[in-house]
Amino acid sequence: MVRLFWRKLGLILILLPILNVVGFYYALVHPRLFTSGQITPTEALNNSYSDYLSSVFRGEFGFAGQQTVRAIVMEPLQNSLILVVISLVLAIILGILFGLIAISPRTRRISPFSLAFLSAGSSLPGFLFGGIILSLIVYQTLYAGRGSSILPISGYGLDEHLILHVLVLAIQPTMYIAKVTAGLLENELQQNYIQVARSKGLNWRQLLWRHAFPNMLAPVLLTIGSSMRLIVGALVIVEAIFIWPGIGRIFLLTIGLRLDGRPTGIYFGNPPLIAFMAVFLGAMLLFADLIATMISSAVDPRLREQGVSG
Amino acid sequence: MTQRNDPLWIGSLIMIFFILVAFFGPAWAPNDPYEVFNDAIVVGEERYLPASIPVPPFTLSQFRLGTDAAGRDLMSRLLHAVRPTLILGTSIVLVRVAVGLFLGLIAGWYQNWTERIIDSFISVSLAIPILIFALAALSFMGRRELVHFTLALALTGWANTAVFVKNRTQTIMQAPFIEGARSIGVKPHLILRRHVLLQIWPALPALIAFELGAVMLVIAELGFLGMFIGEAFLLTAADPNSSGVITVGLTASVPELGQMLSDFWSKMIRTPWEIVIVGAAIFLQIFGFNMLGEGLRRQLDVTVPRRAWWRRGSRAQKLENGRQEPIPDS
Numbered sequence: 001m002v003r004l005f006w007r008k009l010g011l012i013l014i015l016l017p018i019l020n021v022v023g024f025y026y027a028l029v030h031p032r033l034f035t036s037g038q039i040t041p042t043e044a045l046n047n048s049y050s051d052y053l054s055s056v057f058r059g060e061f062g063f064a065g066q067q068t069v070r071a072i073v074m075e076p077l078q079n080s081l082i083l084v085v086i087s088l089v090l091a092i093i094l095g096i097l098f099g100l101i102a103i104s105p106r107t108r109r110i111s112p113f114s115l116a117f118l119s120a121g122s123s124l125p126g127f128l129f130g131g132i133i134l135s136l137i138v139y140q141t142l143y144a145g146r147g148s149s150i151l152p153i154s155g156y157g158l159d160e161h162l163i164l165h166v167l168v169l170a171i172q173p174t175m176y177i178a179k180v181t182a183g184l185l186e187n188e189l190q191q192n193y194i195q196v197a198r199s200k201g202l203n204w205r206q207l208l209w210r211h212a213f214p215n216m217l218a219p220v221l222l223t224i225g226s227s228m229r230l231i232v233g234a235l236v237i238v239e240a241i242f243i244w245p246g247i248g249r250i251f252l253l254t255i256g257l258r259l260d261g262r263p264t265g266i267y268f269g270n271p272p273l274i275a276f277m278a279v280f281l282g283a284m285l286l287f288a289d290l291i292a293t294m295i296s297s298a299v300d301p302r303l304r305e306q307g308v309s310g
Numbered sequence: 311m312t313q314r315n316d317p318l319w320i321g322s323l324i325m326i327f328f329i330l331v332a333f334f335g336p337a338w339a340p341n342d343p344y345e346v347f348n349d350a351i352v353v354g355e356e357r358y359l360p361a362s363i364p365v366p367p368f369t370l371s372q373f374r375l376g377t378d379a380a381g382r383d384l385m386s387r388l389l390h391a392v393r394p395t396l397i398l399g400t401s402i403v404l405v406r407v408a409v410g411l412f413l414g415l416i417a418g419w420y421q422n423w424t425e426r427i428i429d430s431f432i433s434v435s436l437a438i439p440i441l442i443f444a445l446a447a448l449s450f451m452g453r454r455e456l457v458h459f460t461l462a463l464a465l466t467g468w469a470n471t472a473v474f475v476k477n478r479t480q481t482i483m484q485a486p487f488i489e490g491a492r493s494i495g496v497k498p499h500l501i502l503r504r505h506v507l508l509q510i511w512p513a514l515p516a517l518i519a520f521e522l523g524a525v526m527l528v529i530a531e532l533g534f535l536g537m538f539i540g541e542a543f544l545l546t547a548a549d550p551n552s553s554g555v556i557t558v559g560l561t562a563s564v565p566e567l568g569q570m571l572s573d574f575w576s577k578m579i580r581t582p583w584e585i586v587i588v589g590a591a592i593f594l595q596i597f598g599f600n601m602l603g604e605g606l607r608r609q610l611d612v613t614v615p616r617r618a619w620w621r622r623g624s625r626a627q628k629l630e631n632g633r634q635e636p637i638p639d640s
């Protein structure tokens with residue numbers, strides 16, 4: 001297990017600099033930079049990678065305009081991390097719960113209603129859900145005659161602001177984890193040892209918690225990595241919808257997309273900023289994967305054996 | 311204990327509907343999807359001006375689902391939009407599955423440096439969220455044609471298929487018949503084609519259906535963020551406060567489902583029905599793909615006892631139940 005940890009960590013330490021270099025050069029050769037007139041080719045070439053590296057070691061991570069990237073990114077980073085961590089934890093808990101509920105004790109299969117619910121939930125694009133809730137709240141505020149809306153719809157705050165954001169962010173990964181849990185559990189309940197446990201006269205709860213659940217927990221926890229991928233993808237959209245001052249909005253600015261159609265500003269195509277984005281987004285996913293692997297090999301001894309031998 | 315495979319039926323019905331619309335939709339469309347209706351339409355006392363004030367659905371028999379923000383018939387656009395969206399999604403998924411199948415087979419077969427290299431490609435691809443990669447790639451390529459979308463979504467999207475195929479291949483490699491084929495000196499590529507691939511084949515339809523659902527989701531999200539096929543142009547209208555012209559929104563000429571969700575907020579105010587109708591269409595499409603995938607997965611799941619639908623009648627049932635032969639020991 002320790003060896004597996006070091007191997008994964010080593011891979012991360014190789015991958016992150018690669019992502020950094022790729023992000024930086026992506027920004028340097030981006031064709032729209034030269035046509036938009038915000039940065040000239042000579043200026044782009046002066047912004048060399050060695051300068052950037054020395055700036056990284058000074059802890060500034062390069063410049064965008066007059067500000068250091070560190071100063072630009074510090075606050076949004078925390079805001080986004082709060083959202084991501086809360087949504088991830090919620091998605092794991094709710095996902096496993098939904099997955100357990102989806103199995104019908106009588107047939108030991110996924111019940112038809114849960115199947116429809118889970119499929120429908122994972123087919124609903126998060127932005128559509130968020131946008132429709134948002135506009136319902138707006139219409140309610142406009143036409144119901146109340147002065148304020150029932151939930152805050154934009155901006156930053158660690159109170160009711162979180163409810164809608166986390167809801168939209170967590171819906172896809174929750175359904176994904178629930179589907180995986182239900183599928184694995186259905187598979188597990190067909191095994192012979194479940195038959196034995198049933199003929200011993202164990203009731204459903206004992207069957208589930210003592211026998212089936214521990215056996216399928218590890219593969220479920222392994223999907224944290226993929227759920228993180230879904231969350232980080234949706235983060236960009238959620239922050240665009242709800243105007244949350246996070247990393248996803250800065251990302252949209254760096255690739256020149258603004259939903260309100262105003263000019264893109266100095267963040268557009270800024271090499272140090274894009275390099276930082278690439279490293280940060282990659283690191284979130286890779287570390288989520290690392291933690292998932294560690295937790296799942298901690299709960300399942302079989303994976304530990306594999307990790308030592310492989 | 312028989313079990314019907316409802317997801318397969320529901321998914322197939324939805325998909326048949328969408329494929330019919332993709333083939334015949336343009337012929338069924340009542341109006342030209344590109345035509346902006348500039349003329350006033352007078353019905354009784356009411357005057358409608360679709361070009362400046364969008365017509366809500368079910369008010370004019372000419373526009374059953376109303377007009378969109380630019381004053382074009384929404385129903386015609388919707389009927390035209392299904393075909394390009396399906397072509398886009400299918401081409402992306404075909405490239406993804408082809409690349410994933412090829413690399414997955416190779417990585418599963420060879421247990422040496424080849425596997426390591428492909429493995430590291432897979433982990434790099436899985437380390438980038440697909441939406442973020444697609445945004446960056448489309449922004450980099452600048453143009454937005456079918457080829458660019460396919461590249462942007464397939465360049466890292468093959469990894470899921472590759473992981474699946476690799477794991478399956480490594481399981482199949484343990485089977486005795488592979489050892490048999492090897493021991494009589496069959497060439498590796500022939501073993502892969504004749505033995506391994508044939509074993510993976512039945513799992514592919516479900517995989518393709520799930521991939522299609524996932525790709526449609528990403529296409530819709532890209533459309534929402536303003537990345538869609540075809541030329542985009544700004545929609546302007548006369549400013550009510552001054553004599554100038556203000557920008558109302560952004561739209562495209564080519565009808566495509568993802569594009570019809572772009573410029574969400576301006577549409578939410580001016581034409582909320584467009585968001586609801588197009589959103590429902592996209593939801594139904596993704597739901598259909600997911601259901602189809604789930605149904606196909608169940609159909610191939612050997613742990614579910616199932617009888618063919620033509621043997622489910624009461625008479626056949628009675629015959630089956632009446633025949634209580636003991637299973638002979640072998």
